[in-house]
Amino acid sequence: MASRSYKAFTLVEVAVTIVIIALITGTSMTILDRAVGALNDMRLRNAAFETARQNMEALLSLNSVKDTVEYGISEVHPEIQWQVVVEPFHEPINNAMWVRAVCSAGYTDSKGDHQEIELEHWLTNLPGEVVRQILQQQRAEEEYLRL
Numbered sequence: 576m577a578s579r580s581y582k583a584f585t586l587v588e589v590a591v592t593i594v595i596i597a598l599i600t601g602t603s604m605t606i607l608d609r610a611v612g613a614l615n616d617m618r619l620r621n622a623a624f625e626t627a628r629q630n631m632e633a634l635l636s637l638n639s640v641k642d643t644v645e646y647g648i649s650e651v652h653p654e655i656q657w658q659v660v661v662e663p664f665h666e667p668i669n670n671a672m673w674v675r676a677v678c679s680a681g682y683t684d685s686k687g688d689h690q691e692i693e694l695e696h697w698l699t700n701l702p703g704e705v706v707r708q709i710l711q712q713q714r715a716e717e718e719y720l721r722l
Contacts, residue, residue, distance in 0.1 A: 612685035622652040623680035623692040630659050630678040631694045640674055640698070641712055649680070656681050663709045672709060674698040 584592075626649045634640070640661050649655040657680045664673045676698065681691040 616684045616690075619652075619654060619682045619684065620690065620692065622649070623655050623682050623690070626652065626655050626657050626680040627678045627692050627694045630657055630680075631676065631696060634659060634661070634676050634678065635696065639708070640676070641709065642716070654682055663713070665710060665713075671699070674709075 640663075642663055643659070643661045646656070646658040649657060657678070660675075660677045660679075662675045662677075664675065665671075666673065674697070676696045677693060679691055679693040681689055684690050
């Protein structure tokens with residue numbers, strides 16, 4: 576009788592192979608998850624920039640501006656929150672009026688951190704009529720707050 580010799584993997588070899596495959600799979604999944612997160616963050620950053628830019632363009636296309644604060648959620652990208660702030664500054668020495676417009680848009684990134692895009696624009700050399708309107712509005716608001 577001839578003895579048969581079977582060639583097979585030992586239990587240790589199978590266990591080591593499973594561990595190596597698990598490490599490779601786990602590493603691949605981590606890399607893939609980070610890549611997807613980075614791609615989503617870039618998409619959100621682009622959407623936030625677009626929202627802030629559109630708000631600034633709409634603000635700059637107006638015939639007149641006033642001291643305002645507006646905020647909301649983007650209709651196109653519901654994960655983006657936006658804010659528009661218009662602040663006039665009166666310089667009494669030169670009797671000049673400056674208006675600062677800030678349009679910002681924020682989102683929460685894949686790590687759970689709040690990120691914000693901010694665009695700022697300064698308007699100077701405003702016509703006298705616009706300066707008077709802004710000063711009247713500020714006085715009216717101050718009187719209202721006193722009451």
